[in-house]
Amino acid sequence: MKIAIMGAMVEEITPLLEFFGKYETIEHAKNRYYTTSYKGMDLVIAYSKIGKVNASLTASTLIEKFGAQKLLFSGVAGALNPSLKVGDLLVATKLAQHDLDITAFGHPHGYVPEGSVYVETDKALTSLAKKVAFAQKIPLLEGIIATGDQFICDGVKKEWIHTTFNADATEMEGASVAVVCDALNVPFCVLRAISDAADMDAGFSFDEFLVSSAKESAQFIIAMLDEL
């Protein structure tokens, strides 16, 4: 079984590379892909760089070039749900693109023809995440993620995304990964640890908690691998 583990920022995959220790590095399309093995599984690890386009390219490459049969996304996110605090873990049930807008033609936010507002994640992987969380007594929220090419740091925009998509968290890559994996029939999950509240203090909070929250997410992904 070949498993892809993807992040967007180097900080989101560094804990993984440090854990696995030994890996090959393959340069491709202005990016680097790290291959290793773990408990009989072939792993390919990469960070896409920030944003939906970069995430789409990396997810596609992980599947089409490296043959990933499952894709696990690990990273951080901004909280939209007021019950989510820094360090809390969220596993996505479905994802939408909050900045996809052809409402001028009567379509809902996040929708384009022949598409759907939400893309659902793999139920088996989500169940696995819940099993791991229960076993390790880690609180894990199942929720909706809204993705867009914007770092959200404004209460008004935060509330609009939260309300429009009933979203629990926001980030900049997950929905792209979802579209790619759904189109290529690859089971995927998106796990995020909260780094900020997507409000006026988000930049400061993000800078303070990126590394620790990214590590939390990565450690949880490793725990999922142990049960795969």
Ligand SMILES: Nc1ncnc2c(CN3C[C@H](CSc4cnccn4)[C@@H](O)C3)c[nH]c12
């Ligand atoms: N409030 C928020 N809104 C939107 N996305 C997020 C995230 C998740 N990631 C982190 C990073 C922020 S941009 C970036 C650019 N340069 C340096 C650091 N981060 C981008 O990959 C999305 C965490 N909090 C978020």
